[in-house]
Amino acid sequence: MSEIFLVCGLGSLGKNCVIALKKFGVKVIAIEKNSLSLTEINQLEGLIDDLIIGDCSDKNILRQCQINSCRAALIVTTSEKVNIQTAIAIRQLNPNTRLVVRSPQENLNNLLSQQLGSFCAYEPTQIPANAFALSALDTQIIGLLYILGQKVRISQKTLEYNDAWCYNYQVSGLNTRHRRIISHRRHHALMAGRNEEKEMFFQWENSLEVLPKDTIIYVETEENFKLNNHQSAPLPSRQSKLNLSKLKDNIIKYISNFLSLNFKQQIKRVAFFSAFIVIILVIIGTVLFKIYYPETSIFSAFSVTAILLLGGYADLFGEFIPRQEVPEWLQLFALTLTVAGTAFVGVLYALLTEALLSSKFQLAKKRPSPPQENHIVIVGFGRVGQKVAQVLQDFKESVLVLTANTSNEIENFDLPIIYGELPASLKSAPLAHAKSVVICTDDDILNLELALMVKNINPQTRLVIRTNGDGLTENLSQLLPTANVIGAYEVAAEAFTGAAFGENILNICRVEDETILVTEYNIEGNDTLHHLLLAQIAYGYSVVPIFYQNGATKDVIYLPSDDLRLSVGDKLIVLATIDSLKRIEKGELISPHCNLTIHHASDDTATFEGANAISRISGCNLDVARRALENLPQKLPFLLYPHQAMRLQQTLKKNRVEAEINN
Structure with missing residues (x-):
């Protein structure tokens, strides 16, 4: 064809x-x-x-x-x-x-x-929703993927002077079993980068030292993320003070949250609390009456307590003549039971009445009040806005919606919403302390107007703008250089195009203003990926392998090793640009250009282990690797990618084999 x-x-x-x-x-x-x-x-x-x-x-x-x-x-x-x-x-x-x-x-x-x-x-309007939502976050996360139930995060980190990575690692040293470096940029390069031609995806200098102000983008598994968070937990010596402070904060927060609840929610909580108190009073009353009247049965003591709770005080103590056989403190306790029971019945009536009225008249749900600080404002609540809101809610973010849309489907969102013409709503919305503003209507001119209004109201807020292409994306990026301008159809078109070549596009994200396609490959015999090492695929096609499944055993590996070789039936998921997909489609591998000179092996064991390492990392035949170590010094008879060469050199050094990289 x-x-x-x-x-x-x-x-x-x-x-x-x-x-x-x-x-x-x-x-x-x-x-x-x-x-x-x-x-x-x-x-x-x-x-x-x-x-x-x-x-x-x-x-x-x-x-x-x-x-x-x-x-x-x-x-x-x-x-x-x-x-x-x-x-x-x-x-x-x-x-x-x-x-x-x-x-x-x-x-x-x-x-x-x-x-x-x-x-x-x-x-197409929902494909870039994740990119809009994650661009609005001020966290390190710029991509979040779900692969067979496992979370894989793409994070961006700008290093501070006290960061443990600074001065202690080369960039390649940051790679671990659960983390892969995607991009490394010096601060001065970022400042000048807007006017320079973009570098190829997943091409970074592996021997550079990590310095303060460097920006590093990396992909990691959820397991690695949790481990890092666990390691940064507070020291035990401070734990007790933190617990007391946390308890106080939780009490204040609980009271504040209760006051902010609507009437229905408050009634439910009061009913639960009242029921708990009544149960405690029943137990106390039964025990007291049994102790004071030993000759009575447990059931009789319980019956007296229940009668008092149901308002039967007058039936037991209603005579004007004082009853000397019952002490005053017990009569006072009986009166307390009656008052508590009456209050509880009142709460039950309120709960039943509210439920009946709601079912009869379908009372409108009261929405939460608009947040005043540290929130994200979504302007426009069509399909894109609704999807963005869902993603942000998954991150437990505080969200405020501005919309002119009054359709019934919006009622399903339990979010604070301001209805009305968007320019007018924007003026009345609490933007002064907003974390981010996402403008995602389908009208480019309206989006431009709203973006300029937001910049006038709060120049410091993070701004994410949707455009529909036609050159406006580039022009807006120049007009508002600090804003994150995303062409919705431009992003979606890359997913459609990748799918047209038979690739399964699972998701997309944005890395350094570039669309990254999360692409799945099922390896076939005539595939351009068949029989290649993952190192050749990663560095030859500029993609990041994040998932591998063996076709025979069905074993799964997240962030797989470069040493794996693909066979028919295997499954591979990669992060790739549209240019990377084009190279894979045409089989256009970037040529390796590094050679390795082997100078010395300390003994026979080093020679044996060194040959195994050369065969495993380079993918060459084991006999070729053994011959390369026979008459030293000599160069390996094949070229490697820079990352491959450095990894092989480091592995050989551990096995007491001295080697040198020649670019």
Whole structure:
């Protein structure tokens, strides 16, 4: 099948898909229902090999597009119905074309995938939601992935002078079993980096010393994250003082939280507390009456206590003439039981009344009051805004929503919401002490207006802005250099394009203003990854392997070693850019350029272990490795990647073999 790709629909998403596809050097045919304007034609000049005006669901139109020769079709019109009709029509004409469809219907998409085969679907407005949410956080986390129930984090850390990493490590020394370095930048390089050409993903100098103000981006497992947090726990000598302080803070926090609850929640808590008190009083009353009247039974003592709690004080002590046989303190306790019982009955009445009224009239739920500080403001609450809110709630962040949307689906979110025209709502919202503001309406001009308003109100707040592309992303980045501007359709288009080449795009995140695709590969015999070491894949294709599953044993490894070699049936998940996917698709490995000179081995054991290390890390035949250690000094008869060479040198040193890297 020739390398022809069909794009149906040339809206914002379709245009970005065309741009992304052209990075792979393939032929692109496009179908658009309406004629393009002169500006749109100029934007796509040289990118589209053939443009057909017509209905993409029409089989005659599809035949004009050489559908029988198309490797994949990206169906991305704004009409979900048209997209599904087109997918079915294409499958009838060509059973082999891969279908990548724009659709939010998850259940329908799963059914169509089973029925049509080689089918995947995405909702473009929800793909970048994680990127929006994580950009709003002021924590180190810039990516959070869930792989078979395990959390994998991508974190960014700017080092301080007292950081344990400073002066104590080379960059490569920070790699551990549960952590991999993705990027290392000097402070001066970051300052100058905005005007420089971007470096290739996952290409950093491994021999540099780690210094203060360096910025390091790394991926780690949840196990490593918890271990680091555990190690930073307070010392035992201070624990008692901290516990007392924590107890005091918890009491104050509990009272504050109780006062902030709505009426329904307060009634429930009072009812629970009252029931607990009544149970205690029943036990005390039963014991006291049994002690004072030993001849009575336990049941009789319990009955007297229950009668008093139900308001029966007058039945037992109602006579005007004092009862000398019952002491005054016991009569006073009996009166206390009656008062407590009456109060408890009142609480029960209130709870029942509230429940009946709620079920009868469906009373509107009272929303939490707007937070005043250290919160994140979401402006615009469509599909993107709702997904961003869900992610932020998973991180236990305080969120305030501003929206003009009054649809019923918003009522499902237990969040403080300010309704109304967004510019007016923004003026009245508590922005002075907000942690971040995420502007994610689908109107680019409105987003620009709101972004400028936020900067005037609070210039220090973290600002995340959604755009729909068409050059506005780059222009906004120059206008607001400290803001994080994310082109929603530009990001989504890279996921659609990766899927068009048969890759399974699991997720996306943003690293250094670049879209990173979390991509799954199931290794086949004719795959460009087959029989390669993970070191060759990582450094030759500029990807970060984060998950490996052996096809035969089904054993799973997170952040696998560079020494593993892929076989048919294995599964590999990597972090990759669209350029990395292009190199993998074409099998264009970056050539290794480092050589290793072996100078000396201390004894026969060192020679034996050294040969094993050379074979394991470089992937060469063991006989080749042994011959390389026979007549020293000599260079290894093959080239290595810099990270490979340094790791091999360090391993040989541990085995008492002296080696030198030659670049």
